[in-house]
Amino acid sequence: METWINEAISKWNLAKTKQNHGASIADIENAENILNFKFPADFKNLYLVVNGFQDLDWQEHMFCFWPIDRITEEYAESSDGDFIGFCDFLLASHFIGFKKSQSGIFKLYSIMKEAEDSPITDTFQSAVGMINSSSDLIY
Numbered sequence: 151m152e153t154w155i156n157e158a159i160s161k162w163n164l165a166k167t168k169q170n171h172g173a174s175i176a177d178i179e180n181a182e183n184i185l186n187f188k189f190p191a192d193f194k195n196l197y198l199v200v201n202g203f204q205d206l207d208w209q210e211h212m213f214c215f216w217p218i219d220r221i222t223e224e225y226a227e228s229s230d231g232d233f234i235g236f237c238d239f240l241l242a243s244h245f246i247g248f249k250k251s252q253s254g255i256f257k258l259y260s261i262m263k264e265a266e267d268s269p270i271t272d273t274f275q276s277a278v279g280m281i282n283s284s285s286d287l288i289y
Contacts, residue, residue, distance in 0.1 A: 154275050155196050161209070161282050168204035173197045173218045181218045185225055185234055187250050192275040193236070202236075211284040212240045233258050236274075237281065239289070246270075246277060246288065257288075 162169060178197060182188055189197075202217035203209075215237050216224065224235050224245075235247035235258065245258040254269025255277040270287050271277050280288045 152195060154279065155199055158196070158278050158282055159200060162200075162203075165210040167209045168207040170201040170204050170217050172199045173201035177201070177218050181222050184222045185250075187234055187248065189248075190274055192273055196274070196278065206241065208240075209282065211281065213237055213246070213281045213288075214239075214241075230258065237277075244289075246281070248274075 159169070175198070178189060178194055197218065200215075202215045202220065206214055208214040216235070221234065221236055225233075228235070232250050233245075233247055233256065234250065235245040237246040238244070239246070247256060247258065248254075249256055252269070253272070255271050255274060256269055271280060277288075279285075
């Protein structure tokens with residue numbers, strides 16, 4: 151397992167964040183087909199180990215990583231067909247996710263709006279680090 155994944159899981163374990171068991175390759179591929187989007191390798195690598203948090207639990211900075219099924223459900227309910235969220239802050243205060251049309255990780259402040267134009271970071275791995283360290287850029 152990659153070091154960054156071990157570090158993230160260790161941090162979540164210390165905070166007693168309830169995590170789901172890893173998703174299967176089939177679960178991830180099914181979501182990709184539903185979303186018409188290919189998740190980056192770093193996302194898949196983490197989600198094969200931890201399929202988001204259980205029962206809307208959140209880590210110490212109040213971010214919840216969603217399981218695969220919630221990712222597809224939230225996308226289906228969203229008015230922004232370009233944004234694919236994987237995480238929210240403080241029970242939907244704002245969302246963190248991908249854009250189909252642009253590489254990087256983005257913020258979305260309301261499901262009634264479009265995601266910001268500029269990414270907050272280039273990679274999912276970096277976004278996990280920013281969330282776990284409570285970077286100002288993530289808020």
